[in-house]
Every structure is written in C-alpha cells, then in structure tokens.
Amino acid sequence: MVDAQAASGTSYILRRLLLLPVILGVVALSTFLISYSIPPRVRAVAALEKHISEARIQSIIRENGWDQPFLDQFLTYLHRALQGDLGRSVVNREPVASAIRRKFPATAELALVSLFIALLIGMCLGIASATRRNSWIDYSSALLALGGLSIPVFWLALIAQGLISEYVNIPLLGRGDPGTVRTGLYLLDSLLAGDLAAFGDCFQRLLVPATVLATVPMAIVTRITRASMLDVLGADYIRTARSKGLPRAAILLRHALKNAALPILTIAGLQLGYLLGGAVLTETIFDWNGLGSYVAQALLANDFAPVQGGVLVMATTFVLVNLSVDLLYARLDPRVKLG
C-alpha cells in the first residue's frame, strides 16, 4: 500500500488528501448516473404501495425534479450535497443526512467491536500457533482460520441466530438504550453516562452479530499474525534475547509482537474499511439498523437518494481509514518513507 519511492511525508499526505475530493466527486457522479439510468417512473413507483395512479407518479416526478435536464439535476444535487442536504428517501421521506447520522454509528460500532474480537482471537491464535508450530493448536487454528474464510457469513448468521434464541437468553432486538445519545456509539455513550447496566445490555445485543461478522477478519488476522511472528521469531535478535535467558513471555510480547505489529495493523485497517461497508448481509439478518443494510435495501427498492448518500459516506470513510493506516504505519516504522 505504501509506495517505496521516497518523497517528503507531508507532500504525500497532501496529495492523498487532495485526491479525496476527486474520488468523492467521481463516486458522487457515478452514483448519480446509476440513479439517473433508472427511468423516473420506476423510481416514482418506489414511493407508492398498493394503489398507483398516473397523477401521483407525475407529481412525485415533478416534486423531485426528475423531469429536469441531466446537468441541472446533477448540479442541484451537488449544490445541496455540499450544504449537507443529501435529499430524502422517497419511501418514507426521511432526510438521508439524518438517517446516515443515525445509522453510521451503528455500523461503526458493529465494525469496531467486530474488529476488536477479530484482533483479540486472531492474535492469540496466531501467536499460539507460531510459538507451537505443528502442534495441535497450530493445526486447529489453521483450520479455524480456513473455516472463517470459507463459511458464508450469512449462513453462519442464520444458524447463530437460531441457536442463540433457542439456548441462550440474550436479547437480539435493536441496539439497546444507552440513556443519552452523544456519540451514537452506544457502548461509549453508556460508559460516558456511567451506566454499567446499560453498557451490559448494549454489549449483549452487539455481541452475536459482531462475533459472526468477525469470522473473516479473525481468519485473516490469525494467518498474518502467525506468518509475521514466524518471520520475527527466526530473526537474530530474538535468538540473542533468548540466549540471554529473557523470559519467554517477555520475548514474545516485548520483541516479537512489537515487530509483528505492523503487518497486523495494516491488515486491521484494511479489514475495518471492508467491515464498515461490507456488513450488508449480517446487518440484514440481525436487523441491525446500520448503513450497509440501509443502502442495500434502498437499492433493492429503487430508492436512490439513500444509495447516493450512503455510498458517498462509505467511500469517504474507506479512503480516510486507509489513509490513516498509511500514516500510522509510517509513524511506527521509521524505515518506511511515504512516496
């Protein structure tokens, strides 16, 4: 991800940041083109339900300006979007911007907790299998990782939901109630409010979807951790440390893990980017009211304002997350120069 050609870090950051509006412009244009390519009549019908009349179709088309020339429509859209107005859903007339404000934290929280679970389990398994190569733990964690990569997440979600509701008394409805909503991340909100019971409740509701969603990143983290630990463990300085009689745990944590941290960090950043946009199926199955299922359902219903707004936000997040990972990487590893 980091080009090796050397240049000064600041100009690199600047270039990347300057690229952001370009990318967003292209994303905005392409999502707009997509919705433009669907006939206005079809989009208007998305607003109606059982009874459809020509008069209502026409008035919806007029209200939304879908009868205007392409350029007018696009410029109006851009103009409004720059002011933070992303239009309204034609289905329930909710402003897209406020829907995103509500749903993005839900997705972010799910993604973060899921990544946390993936890192926790993945790194433990990776370290264990690197230090005990070819032992049963190595084989079983390799198997687990392969399973994580191979089992369809939506299938796992279906089965997990069935099993949980059958055997474990965990609420699966909604995200819970953190008291006052400040950040929209309910775990954080409930902690800020000092309400441990609310925290526990929100945590319970989050746990199952987050664990299911964690399977793929967990598998990847396990593999990366194992591979980079093996690289490091073979290195000279570790052998030196070992010969000096340093305790095993100290070697592992202070030396080996510290050096294996970089690739893990990179992969974690990449995975976070994917988790933020890719949890469509998990969100749908668990009725998690997040951004992924919002956009997917709007797409399926020909309701395009949510699609345009949602994808724009996701793309921005994705680019920003990747950029911060690059920067962090350069910060942690003095050998890396940004180019």
Place this chain on the structure above:
Amino acid sequence: MRTRLLITLLALTTFGCSQRSDWTDKDTLVYGRGSDSRSLDPIAVSDGESIKVQSNMLERLARVDFDGAIQPCLATEWEPLGDGRHGLRFRIREGVTFHDNTPLDAQAVAFNLRRLLRSQSPYIDFYSTILPDKIQVVSNQVEIETSRPDANLLRHLAMFPAAIVSPQAVKTLGQDFGDRAIGTGPFRFESWEKDQRIVLSRNESYWGEKAGVSRIEFWRIQDNNSRIKKLVNGDLSYIDNPNPQDIETIENHPELDYQMRKPGQEISLLYMAMNTSRPPFDNALFRRAIAHAIDKKKIARLFQGIASVADQAVPPGIYGHSDNVQGIEYDQKKAKQLLEKSGIKQRSFTLAHMSNSRPYIRQPHEVARALREALRRIGLEIKIEKHEWGTYLPLVQGARHDLCLLGWTTDNGDADNFLTTFYSSSSAKVGSANNVSFYKNPRMDDLLNQQRNEIDPKKRQQILDSIYRYAAEQSPIVPLVYVSDMIAYHRTLKNVRFHPLGEKVLAPIRIDSSSETPN
C-alpha cells in the same frame, strides 16, 4: 479495577438482565412486524404497515367493531340529510381533544374532509360522490352531501383515509405531518426511528376507555423467521404473520399463543393473472386451459393450513361472496383438450412473481415453482422471473408480463372492491393498472355497473353470481387460494382479538403479569 470490570461484563453477558420480563415491567406491547410504516398521514398511504400504526392513534367519525358492525366514534350519531338531498349529517362528539390539546369540533371535521378530497389519497375514488362545496358546519354538526345516493358513504367514512387529525398540527407541521401524526386516539405519537421502530404511548386524557398498555413499540423485523425467534426468546410480545410452519413451535411453547382468521372468513386472495393484452392470452379457451391445469389444493398445502382453495375472486369473509358458484376444477385432461381446441401452438411463457413475502403470500417462489410444474404437465414451458416489489409493480402494471402472481386484501369489506380491481376496464390503464390481466370486456363492465347500482341485496347477489360464472368462463385471472392472516403473542397479553377488516386494534390489550408462568 480492570478485572472487576471484566467480571461485571461477564456476569452481565452470561446471566443477562433478564430481557424476558422487561416489557411486562414497563407495561409495553412490543410488536414485531415485517416492514416499517411509510407515513403516518392518513391521506398519504395505502400500505398495511402504515395503517396499522395510524389506526391506533387516529380516529374516524365512525368505526367498525370486532363484529363488523359500524359504531359511533368521533360522531355520536348520524342521520340522512333529507329534504331531497343525498348524504349524511353527523353530530360530533363533545369534549374530545387532539393530542396537541386543541379541541375537536365540527370545523376540524370539515377541515379534514376537505383536505381528504383535495388530496391524492389512493382511496380518493371511495369519496368521489362527496360534493366538496357542500360540506357544511351547523353548530356541532357536519353535513356531508353527495351527488347521488351512496350506500357505502358511511362505510368509507369509517375507513382510515377519513381519519380526523388536528388541523392545527397539519398547519404547523406541513409536509412533516406524516412523521408524527396528531389525532384523538387511545395512543399518541412518541417517537419514530425510521426503518426500526415507532413508539406510541397511552393517551391519558382519552375520551373513551383508556388503553390497556402504557406503551406500544412497533419494531421492524423483516425476516419472518427472525420475528418468531424474537417472540420465543421474549424480545417481542406480539408478532404479525409468523410462518405457518412455526405454528407447531407456538403450540408447544407454554408461554405463547396464536390466532388466525378461520377458514370461511378470509379477506385476502392470491391469484395468477394472464396478460390478455398479449396473444395468446387474448384467447379465452387457452386461458381456461391454463386454469384447469392448476392444482389449487397443492398450492393451498404450501401455506400449511393458513389458506384454502379459491373458487371465485371474492374471498368468503367479504360481503358479496357466493356459496352457489363453482370454480374451475383441476383437470389436466380437460386442460389438454382445451389447449388443443384453442389452436395455440406457442408453448413457452414467463411467470413473474414478487421476491418478498406479502400478507397474502409467504413463499412466492414456492407458489411460482408449483405453478410452473402444473403447467409443465400440460406441455407448457414456463420461465420464472423474480422481482423486488418496487420493480415488480411497474412491470405488471405496465403489461410487461405473460403470467404474474398477485394478491388483494380488502379495502372496505365489499365484493365490488375486488371485482373492479380484477375485471373492470376502468382499472386496466397501462402503467397504473390494478387490473393486471388488462381484461376489457363490455359485457363484464355492464354487469359490474349493474351490481354497483343495485340496492336490493338479493338482486345484487344474483348479479354477482352471474359475474362469478362469467369470470370463470373467461378466466382472465385464476383465483388460487384465500389466505388467512395470523398473529402470535405471549399469553400474558389479554384481550387479543382479530378485527374483521384486518385492522390492528390494540387499545383493549393489557398485560396480565400475574398469570405469567415462572421461568
């Protein structure tokens, strides 16, 4: 410190703060349903999910009770206008206030009726006889004059589009009225987190008997399967339309109960329409061949006990259904003969269906596959096409299909609503048709008009019977099954009842925690 937090966390996770009794403690009805509402404004919608919430917050001049009779509501009484004028005079109930504390009066009622008549409500045709200029307020009475005698006027004023909402709120909220409607009902609007839940709270100053629970939460749980799971684990206390295959789970569960509309009282029809604007479906013999080929019993079996075989277009729970007509029987031999006789050589067609479940169909793809197999057995090759509801309706209403699956649930409880939808040339306009077989026949139109203008019930039934017989002969649509609806709930909920028109009247429900079986 860190360990203590961890232990707390673990304890919370494993033992839980017992969600099960949560709704009993909070005196809350936690209602799970398949989709969110679209709007809370009565003149803006026609979807069941919007109506469901509205009818617990908003009231009409009259209402239909659990036995199907029309009862006073916001009007205490009514009488014909007399003096040679057609229409009704309503006396408005006194001492009623809207949820925003503005008073209900005759002016407010007139305001609402004029608003309805000016609107693009999908139901506007039901009110087409009302003369907008002749809605008059006389002290606390409202006179509604119609252009001709309209036997259904009262019935239609008791329907949800004619709900009376706060004029003050309509003026101040403008376009946003649909986000937080304000009426006079037993529940008032609390909050709406779109795509997720709507919360209503008890109207403590309700004019009638106060609601049994202090709060209702309507949750959107799209997946049928997921809804029943959440009912079982206690997240929800009441759900719509569980899958029939879950009846067994509910019966075996000590804390759960269910109700379904009984056979013979269904108000929904599932049918297959043939696009008669496209050859060879303009050939009645060919259409009848197809109708004979379909094993409706097998299709009914797919509904696992919540559907029965349909022999006419009007379900048995609807006024005007006939017990004296026989539908087209399943007879493959006859189907093949008719096919031969029709002279149609084309053998391959498409069958379009919606991808998602609707109130009248849980598993559209299974019904479609059963139909394909049935037609395959008389030598027709059917290609199935699946579409999301949002693209499906434009497709079939734009006449871009051969065969399609669709259903209808009553709007007003009368046969005319079904027959006009299916057979009238007036609803066959390409692009916005409800008559998706695009069937146009002057003789049928004439029969439809006759029954509409006939006031004598016996004579009207005779006309209706002849319509059913003629419809079978013509078969632009094949009525497949009458579908029942179902609800499931925790036994701690008392007074759960089915409404004959499918409305969800939740005010009488209360939670009786004393009878809860111990965990």
Place this chain on the structure above:
Amino acid sequence: MRNRAIRTFFRSKTGVLGACLVFLFLLAALLAPVLAPFDPEHQIDGKESQSPSSHHWLGTTPLGEDMASRILHGARTSLKVGVISVAISCLAGLFLGVIAGYRGGWVDTLIMRAIDILMAFPSILLAITIVSILGRSLHSIMIAVGVVGIPVFARQVRASVLAVRELEYVTASRALGAHASRIVLRHILPATMGPVIVLTSLRIATAILESAGLSFLGLGGEAILEWGTMLAENKDHYARLPHLVLAPGIAISLTVLAFNLFGDALRDALDPRLHR
C-alpha cells in the same frame, strides 16, 4: 522448476486435500445430470417435505423436489459462476495491469486511480448496484462479481510487471527493437502467470461466496438451482426441515474451503515469496 513446484504441492497434505475436494466438486458439477438420482426440478407428488432417508439422502423440499439432486446441480451453477466471473476479473485485470505496469506514466496513474476509486466502493454494494442496473439474473451476478474482482488482479499483475520490466532480458529485447506486443507476450505475461494462477484459485473461492451472498439477497432473478438461492428459499423451513438449510450452507463452505486450500498450496508451490 516446474517439477519442484509439483513436488512441493504434493508434499502439502492440505493442498492434496484441497485438490481432492476440488476434483470432487468438478466431478459433481460436470456429471450432475448422471449422478443426480432425480430431476432436481421434478416435483414428486406425495413426497413433499420429507426428512433425509435412504431414498432421498437430503430429504425433499415442501414442493416434493429431491434436495440431493438440487445440491448436485447447484455445483454446476457454482462452477459456472466461479469460472466465468473469475475469467472476467482475470482477463480485465491482466489487460489493465499489463498496460499500467508496462507503459507507466500517465496511463499507469489513470488506471491505478480508477482502480482506487473502484476499490473505494464497498464490494458487496458495488455488486448489488451492478446487478440492479443490469437486471436480476445469474448473468448479472457473474458480471458483478467479476467486476468486483478486477482490482485485485490488476494490482497483482502490475506489481509483477514492474518487477520484470527492467530486468536485463526485457530491456535487451527492447533495445533490439522488438515490438511491444511481442515483449509483453514473450517476456512479461509469462512472468505474471504464477501469481495469477494462485489468485485465480483463491478468487474462485471468493466469487462463489460472493455470488451466494448476492443470490441470498434475491438477486438471482429466476428460480435457479443455486446454493445461495436455496438457502434463502428454505430458511423459513429451518425449524422443521433443518437439512434444507444446512445442506446448501455446507456445500458452499466445502467448495470454498476446497479452493482456498488448493490456492494456498499452489501459492506455496509456485512462489514461496508470495506468503501473505
């Protein structure tokens, strides 16, 4: 070199297991019409909703179709989707990657920035978008999954091209005045083949997963014999007929596992440095 690779591959137990599973899968896919005990679409009257038995190994659907036959035929669909969609990503990725890597300069910048933008779309949403433009069908799903996979190939190919572009034998033949297309065909393409083969096997796994997810969302269009579609169709019967939900899920998992194992072992064999 080649012999060594084959030997390395066959030394890996998991690789052999993967290869066997892939072979079984191919066998099932190619011979489904012969192997399947019943016509997967035929509805047997009176045999609806059966549990697994010696007659119907995986039971029957509520319509009376034999589930085992449906699963076998599902392998055909998965094979088709996997091969075609990966072919799309692979060919487009090769084309773009080679041009970007070999030409360099503004062409490179343009292509790579376009790929960056493509990657900024969440892949599943990108796929859903493509399907909703093209219309719901298996073909749309194949194209969508194919397009989503292009960036991975393009980046990998470009990296391999960059690695060999300045090698002596390439610069030498350029100095000798060889035509660009000849250089690409003779020297550049062969150098990219190792990683591309590995990537192909791993992408088939991903493609099968992604297309199953898309079909699960109902984007498959017509009633198709596809595992993700079967999952979606049968999920409401889970409580009563769990095998109807378990069977397609396991089928997907095993197939994807097979291609993953196979791909991993290939990578170890073809390019030990490619450890990720």
